[in-house]
Amino acid sequence: MRDAHPSPVVRLRDVSKAYPGGASVLRGLHLELTAGEYVAVIGESGVGKSTLLNLVAGLDAPDAGEVEVCGAPMARLGDDQATLLRRRHIGFVFQAFHVLPHLTVLQNVALPLALNGLSADHAVVMLAAVGLAAKGQRKPRELSGGELQRVAIARALVHRPALLLADEPTGNLDPATASSVLALLRRQVAATGAAAILVTHSALAAASADRVLRLTSDGLVPA
C-alpha cells in the first residue's frame, strides 16, 4: 500500500500544542522520519507523547507549526482527507489492543484491507507472520493479552502502511511477552519497510528502536 516517498515520511516543523486550559504541552518540536526508520519517544507522564502521535495521525491539530505525513500537510487536510490518509498510510497499535470483540481474529486483521478495498488474502499471511495462523477463526476473548497485541500488530501492518504509530504497545503485557511482542513489531516493521514511532515509558521497548528521543518541555532531544 506504500507509495514511493522520496521526502520524509513524517516531518514536524516548530510544532506547538497547548491544552484548552492553557497549559503548554508541546513546544517547538522538530522531527523528520524517513522510510524504514524506527524511532522510540520516551518521556515522563503528561509530557505530551500521546499528543504527539495524535498530531501526526491528524487526529488533533497543532496550535502552531507544520505537520507533514507522506508529503501531505495535515493542517490543510479536511477531516475526510486526513482519515483517508490515515486509512492508506498509517497503522496504529494501542496499549489496550482495541480489537473488535464480535469479529474473528482474521476479520479483525483484515479490517484495513477491507477499508482500502483490497483482497483479504494478505490477512492470512500477516496472521501467520505474527504466529497466529491457527487462531484466525477464534474470537478475541479466547486470546491472551500477548496474542491480542500480536493481532493488533498484524492489523496495523497488514495494508503495508508507510508509517506505524504505536502508543505504549507493551504497557499491558508482562516483561517476557512484552519482549517477544517488541521483537515481532521490530521485525514486521522492518519487513514492510515502514517508518515507526514508538511511544513508551519502557526502557526495554525504547532499546529496540534505531533512535531514541526524549520528549521534554524544551522539545525532542536525543536520549
Place this chain on the structure above:
Amino acid sequence: MTAARLTAALAWSALRTQPGRSLVAALAIAVGIALGLAIHLINHSAVAEFSRAVASLAGEADLSLRGRMPEDVFAALAGDPDVAVASPQLELRVNLPGRREPLTVLGLDPFRAAALAPQLVGRPVEAPDGGRGPAGGGLALLEPDVVFLSPAALEWLGLAPGDRLPVQVGVATRELRVAGSLPAVGAGRRLGVMDIAGAQWTLDHPGLLTRIDLRLRPGADPAALRARWADRLPAGTRFETPGESGERGANVSRAYRVNLSVLALVALFTGAFLVFSTQVLSLLRRRPQLALLRVLGLTRGGLFALVLAEGAVLGLAGSVAGAAGGIAIAALSLRLLGGDLGGGYFNGIVPALSVSPGAVAGFVALGVAASLAGCLVPAWSAARARPAAALKAGDEETAMARVRSPWTGLACFAAAGALLSAGPVDELPLPGYAAVACLLVGGLALMPWLTARLLTLIPDAWARRPVAGLALTQLREAPGYAGIGLAGVLASFSLMAAMAIMVASFRVSLADWLDHVLPAQLYLRVGGGGETGFLAPADQEAIAATPGVARADFLRSRALSLDPRRPDVLLLARAITRDRPAARLPLVGDPVPVPRDAVPVWVSEAVVDLYGVRAGDAWTLPLGGQGLPVVVAGVWRDYARQHGAVAMAMEDYRRATGDARVNDVAIWLAEGADPGRVQAALRERLGAGEGLSFVEAGELRRISLDIFDRSFAVTYLLEVVAVGVGLAGIAVSFGGQALARLREFGMLRHLGFRRRDVDALLALEGALLSAIGVAAGLGLGWLISQVLIRVINPQSFHWTMDTAVPWPLLLAVSAVLVALATLTSVVAGRRALSVGAVRAVKEDW
C-alpha cells in the same frame, strides 16, 4: 457504611451516570401509570356516581320489583302481610323535541315515596305573589302536567322553576310545567319526577308500572317473600335488592372498562420492557465494573439487590410522577368529556372526581413492580456472571448466550395456546389477556434467536462494501445485544399492529353490517332513544299512503328483561318473513326450519353467549305479561347491542302483545321521488315538528362509522402513546449501545473510518435491526390481533368479525418507525462520538 447504604449509593450513582436513559425509562413507567390510573379514576368516578344514582332511586327500600307490569300487581303486593310500605314507580326515558338524549322521568306516588325515598319528592317553588303561580304550590306535586327537575337536569335543559318543558308523546309535543327542583338528588344525575298518575296519563303509558319499591315489616324475610311470589309475578319482572341493581348497572359497562384499563396498562407493559432493555444494556456496559465489585467482595445477593434497587428507584420515581399525572388527566377528562370515555355507557351522568388513596397506592406499587419485573432477569444474570470472565472485554455476548436460546419464547407461545383453550373467567376474557401477555413475552424472548436466524439469510454478497460487511458481521455476532435493543419497539409496535388490525377488521365488518341492515333509502325515527315517542297505527297508515313512499317497513323496539342479573336485551319486531330472514337480518350460519305453528325468533350472537340458546332451541320470551313460547330460528350479527337483541316478525309481536305502536320506519322511495319532498310531506301529514327525525341511509351509515371512530378515539390515543414509548425505547437502546461501543468507534476512526462511514455503519445497523423488529412486530401483531378478534372481542362484547388487515396504515407506520430508528441510531452514534476518537480509545470502561 452499611450494606444497604452502600447498595443505595451505588444504585443512585449508576442512575446518575446515565440520566437521559434513566429519565426515559422512568417516564415510560410514568406514562403507563398515568394512563392506567386516569382510566381507573374516571371509570371509578362514573360507576360510583351511577351507583349513587341507583341507591337514591331505591332509597330505603329492602326490595324492589322491577320490570314492565300492570297496576294490579301493586295492589296485590301492597296487601302482602310482610310488606310495610309499597311505592309504585313508572320510569320512562322521555323524548325531548330537538334533543338526541332523552330525559329519565320517574312517575311516583309522592306520599308513599316520602317514606322510602324522600329525596325523590319534589320541592315546589312558591310563586312570587304567594298564590298559585306558574310554578305551582304544594299541591303541584299531584298535578298531571307538573315535573320536578334535578339540579343537573335544570342546568342541562337551561330551565328554571316556572319554565315549561316540551316533551314528545307519540308524534305530538306536550308541555310540562317545571314546578320546582329535586335538591337532594345527586349533583351529577339528570332526572325528572312527576306524580305517577300524571306521568301515566300525560306520557301515554296508562296502567303501566316499571318498579315497585318495598319496605318489609320488621322480622320479615325477603327471601321468603321472593319465594312466595315467584310463581305469581308477571313474566319479565323480578325482585332485586338495591345492591343487585347497582351491580347490574355497573356490569353494563364492565367489559368496556376492563378493555380500556388493559389497553392503558399496555403502556406500562411497554415501560417495563423499556426498563428491561435499559438495565440489560447498562449492565452489559458495566459488566467489568460489577465484576470488580464482586472481586472486591460484593456478594451475589448484594449485586442482585443493587440492580433491583436501581429498578425500584426508577419505578418509584416514574410511578409517583405518573400517579400525579393520572389524577390530573382524570380531573381534566371528567371536566371536559364527562365520565363516558367514548363507550356511551354513562351518558347523562356527570361524575365528580373520586380519588381513592388505596387505588393511587396500588398503581404506584404496580409501577414499582413493573420496573422490578423488568430488572429481574438482568439482575439475576448479573449476579450469576463469573467475575473473571466479566472483567474481559468482549464477554458481553457470552452473557447473552442464554437469551439467544429459543426455548423460553417457545414455552411462552405454548402457554398462550393453553390459555386460549380456556374460556372466560367471570365473563371476562382474562385468559385471553394472559395469552396476549404470553405471546408478547414469548415474541420478545424469541427476538435474539430470530434476529440471528434472519441475519444468516442475508447473502454475504449483499455486504461487499466494508461498512456493510462490518455492520452485518457485528449484528450476526451480537444478535443478543441487538435483540434486547428491539424489545421496546417490538412490544409497542406489535400491540399497535394488533390493535390496528382489530379495529380495521371491526370497522370493515361494521360497514358490511350497516350495508345489510340499512337497505332502504330513508329512515324515520320518532324521537331519540326514549320511550315516549312512537307512531300509532293511524300514523303508520298515513306514512304508507304518502306520495313518494313506495314501501314502508315498520320497526318496534323495546327493552326486554330475560335475566334479572343482566342488562335488558332489545326486542326488535319488524317485517321478517320466516322463509327469507336473511333479507332483513345479517345471519351468521344457516337458519333452521321452524314448524309452521311455532313463533320464530332470531337472536343476536350476544344472546347465544349470554343466555346459552342455540339455533333450533325452544325458548320462552316474557312478552305480554306472560311467557311466549318461541323457537330460535337463527343467529344474527349485531354490532349495535352488546347485551343482546331478539328479532321477531311484526305480526307475531302484535299477536302476542297487542302493541301496534312502532318507533322506526324504513322507507323505500318511489322511483324519481325526491327525499326532501317526501320528508316534508311526511312532516305535514304527521304534524310532529322536532319529534320526527329523518336520516338517509348514507348519512346514517356515516354517523354510525363516526360514532365507531369516536368510540375508538381513546384506543387510538393509547396506541400512539404505546408507539411513542416504543420509540423512546429505541432511542434508549441505540443510545446505550452507541455508548457501549465508544471504543470500537474510536478505533475505527483511527483505522480510517470517516465520520460518515461510522454514520453509515450505524444507519445500516439501525435500519436492519428496526426492519427486523418491525417485521417481527407485524407477525406478532397479527397473532395478537387474532386473539383479540377471535377470543377477547367475542368474550367481551359477544360479537364476531372478519379479519381485515390495514396494509397501507401498517406499512406507512413501519416505514416511519424504520426511518426514525435509523435516524435515532445515527444521532446516538454521533452523540457518543462527540467525545472524540482520541478520548474514545482511552476509555477504560
